[in-house]
Amino acid sequence: MTTETKELTKQEAFLAYLLRLADDRLILGQRMSEWCGHGPQLEEDLAMANMALDLIGHATALYEYAAEIEDEGHDEDYFAYFRDDREFTNLQLCELPKGDFGFTIARQFLFSAFSYFQYERLKDANDEQFAGMMNKHLKEIKYHLRHSREWVLRLGDGTEESHERIQESFDELWMYIGELFYMDEVDEFMIKEGLGVDSSEFKKEWKKLVEDTLTEATLTVPDWDQFMMSGSRKGIHTEHLGHLLAQMQFLRRSYPDAEWK
């Protein structure tokens, strides 16, 4: 990345910002969709497939807008299917394998809580189309947060086994939450333009929501100051993303001209 040496244009910053938001949702949605047909209960199976569709829907809208901003004749499918892992800028948190049900729920809770505070602010962004999109998606994010939070409480304050397993999930996920609050020149540019959000502004609120929920669920809040992973916003990923992309992109790349008839 050469961004340190040259000034970002508004177009570059906006494009990068939209792709980060979109990549988070596409990759997490893809992970969530792996539960389809494997849910612990028919109703929860539906709920997870539904959340996966919501996330992929959010990503699609963001990619469409990104294509418009980029103005290179790409479409949403290009961003989803024809970029390689180093070009994806989603959080590592989103690409981790789905794990057990508790792991999926713990991750969804941490991510939805972050998205909630983020979108609450982005819905007032200085761009009508972008702000409208954020406002529309916020409603679904609120539902994801409510759903995952309820499950954290149930599993944490449930049986000995469910308590132990979701505690392990939070412990395992913890080193990936540092990235949620990563900010660089893209964010700074977007904040200056009234288009982005300063995540340090709501870090306290987010931490409080997480702490309150974990405490209510009788879980132990892991160490906030522990080692944290980093790099995803610059295309550095865990080994898991490549496998996910291989599966997700295979068909589209093998038959690039295929169409629904």
Add this chain to the structure above:
Amino acid sequence: MTDNNNDNWPLWEVFTQPKSGKPHEHAGSVHAADKEMALQNARDTYARRNEGVSIWVVKSKHITASTPEDMGPFFDPANDKPYRHPQFYSVPRAVKKRS
């Protein structure tokens, strides 16, 4: 999906209201461990395509239903009492006009 969960999670009946002011109608049933989960499952199963504005859930075991054997004594006597229906009475013209 294991089916032994059915023993643990009770069944709930779901009623959705298509529009405000309309009565809640029976939509179907869901399994859920508690009332919040029942509401969320009901929403995901029966109201995520804009089918309703309000949902009621009630544990199925709390519903008392008539049995097929009740059919005769409950409903048959009404068959020969057409005057119990408003349509039985002819409406005076003046009333008709106004409506």
